[in-house]
Amino acid sequence: MLIPLSWLKEYVEIKLPLKDLMWKMTEAGLTCEVTKKVGDEVVLDVEVTANRPDWMSILGVAREVAAIQGIKIKEPKIKEIPAATANFPIDLIPNFDLFERWSAIVIKDVTIKPSPKWLQERITSMGHSPINNIIDITNYVMYELGIPMHAFDYDEISGQIMTLEKASGGENFTSVDGESYKLPEGAMIIKDAERIIDLAGIKGGQNSGIKNSTKNVLLHVTIDNPVLVRRASISMGLRSDASAIYERGPDKGGTVNSLKRAAGLILELAGGEIASKVIDFKKENFEPKTINLTFGKLKRILGIEIPESEIIRILSSLSLYPEKIKDGITCTVPTYRGDIKIEEDLTEEVARLYGYNKFPTTLPVGQVAEEKIPYFFDDSLILKIKDILVSCGYSEAKNLSLVSKALVDKFETDPKDYFKLINPVSLEYEYLRVSLIPSLVANIKLNPVDVLKLFEIDKVYLKTLKGANEKYRVAGISTGKDFRDFKTVIDIILSKLNIENCSIEFEVDKKYLHQSVAGVIKSGSHIIGEFGEISPVVLSAMEISGKVYCFEMDMETLEKLSYTKLFSSIPLNPPQIEDITLVLPPKTRVGEVMKAIKNSELKITNLELRDIYKDSYTFRVWYQDNSKNLTDADVKSIRDRILTLLKSKFGISLKD
């Protein structure tokens, strides 16, 4: 909302330096951080919160500025409407669901002409172009008093009848500025005997608008249903000053006053005579309400004791007419302060004008919950895995949750498995990801380096019949390394988390993974995730060359399987360590060989693959017995047992 300073000064003196006043206004909730120049005029640009329709007017802002400075405002002098000299018929058919209040008057024999200079300047300083005296006056009074109004060409109202309706949708409407629209369903419209003449709360119709030839004017001030105005203006993309006011709910008690103000100005600047009585249909008598504020509640909410005299001074300065009652104060809240509904609202009034920055600060002294809260979240495992990955050389990426259809397709995933947005900002960001891997692979293109290791831990959004299954995953990608170098990270994660009974399944259902170089990681019957190479088809679609390895694991499963291993004391007897080289027949899986060795013999406490040369695999073997020192003969007998087993199970022999 723009507030020209010279206009503001008509109602209130400005005593504080402008910069100080602007901060005081901001502190009080009327955010005012910037000024601009329109011609010679300094204009304040204030941000009006959704609860304050009264600040959508110069007078409303003047009231606040006066209260901040502790001074009184000069109300505009609004004259009574002179008696009618004629009685032009007009039939308004009220509907209180659409207009809670509808006040109107007819003025005859006006002269349409440009507004005088002072009025033109006011309109210009509000960022609009002056049109003619009648339209400029309606805008002026809306800016001054904060209730939208509209002037019709009386002679264009067919049948002198105005009815209120909701559009059924699809009707054509041409607005006063010549634009054509199809009306959305539910938009409030005013019809005369033949046609739509007004899109209520948003724009007047061209057919009934003020023209240079207009002689007689129907002026009306209405309180429109805020929800219907808002829906229609959003769906038509038509946001006006009027719709912004209506959405906030303007002063229901002020329509007749606005009518008087505008009628007075019309008689003064456009001539003419009053040609009807004041019509005023209202759902109820909109009158000031009384709300009580108890000192106990004020102190409980604010945490400080503000002296009674100060409370009364503040509430009076806001024209809330405080009066002392037992244990508190009763206020009479004017109709333009529709935002004040409950006691808490009055505490804010006191606090904000007392000055938030005068409050001392404390910390809550109450209790801390002993039980776990709902949705309790322990991210210590996430942080632990992040640390492991960082020490393995992986850097943490944060990708957007929204991905493009193109990425969904390139990874050969089914769009039906994804949640999709109805109103995406762009097609680049339309689907909620079901895996962290595609974005990480896409990140390779941002990083033209030889070796890249990226990881991410975040949510994926799985679509189920019941709704969204949001699951935390850890995923990583690695380029420029061979398979064994890549696999290290998986071994480390699983071993640091003490996840046992791990195995690999060789069938994967993810099409973006390589048919032969990818598998499922399991622990017992639990599926932890997948790992392996990205399919060459996907890489080619992504225009990425070279191999890309990836892994993705489910955090919930890791959390379930991970545990704290108890300490085992250091064995008293030293191990015997030897390297043995085995010859593996083709297509023998070395992981299964190692598992067979470890599972068959308790006295082999550690086993490492040291080297691979063609079909020869060199292992380092640790033999150890907690109860005694193993002799060379003991070791030989263990080795012989193992070799017999490997021979029979895999056809493996010792290298000569």
Added chain:
Amino acid sequence: MQEELINLRNEAIAQISSVENTIDLEEIRVAYLGRSGKFTLLVKKIKDTPSEKRKEFGITLNESKNTLERLISDKKQEMIKSISEKRDWFDLTMPGSKLDLGHLHPLTKVLKEVKQIFNFLGYQIADGPEIESDYFNFEALNIPKDHPSRDTQMTFYVDTKGTDLKPSETILRTQTSAMQGRVMEKMKPPFRVLAPGRNFRYEQVDASHGFEFWQVEGFVVDKNIHLTDLFGTINYVLRELFGKEIKTRFATTNFPFVEPGVDTYMQCTICKGKGCSFCKNTGWSEIMPAGMIHPNVLKNAGIDAAKWNGFAFAIGLSRIVNLRYQIKDLRTLTTPDMRILSQF
């Protein structure tokens, strides 16, 4: 025998005095005093010595052994000392061999700090859904449908085809405040909750806006919670995050789920209040919207608002990260470019 012993001793002394390194010295020790050293072997010859000379021989042998042990030990000390005093040329400027460590994302680092601060104040961490209902995101928070304050939180709607979710009621959450209703309706006060997470708003992307961003929601419900407690908590937290010397100021604002409503401004940590591009030349950064929880929010969750009250606040995590590291463009955080990531 006696003579042989003395010659042997002199020979050993000569060797000890002329030895040049500790390894040779150790060899000498083994050769004379070791398990099968020359002196050790002589001990075995005592029984061959005529009995009248046996005592003298024994004494000389012992004295010789002691002398040699002392000489060797002195020599060793002398040699270690001379090595340590000797100044050889060595290139300490050689870089260490390379070990490629990764990098944590700045959001992780800052969020960890934020959580620690609040854990200390007795808050528990909650994590909730991002695909949210209109009810928890808005209505439970006293924001009915068609409320104008929804303008500041333009919403993404989720296509619910293929699920039992209600169309047009299923959205991406626009604020972590959605966790207020979720926690409140499931638990009796008192509680202190911190709910970090990703939010989504329909906004065109530029340097200071993104349609995905991170927030941390905090709220406390207890018997006697005051506005002064909210001010104190905000000041405490911002000082822990940005240092004791920062300045804050509070202003009134309106969110339908708080009353009174508070906006927090922190003096721009980059220009120290002089005005810069970060703070749009105001010298202040809007950083933590907050307020006393509106009684309707408590009532919606079935909490007796006459008995309980509380405060709530939201921290723009992305903004805190940007201020901490002086990052000017919000998009930096969601661009996994190693030239960015490796700086953290």
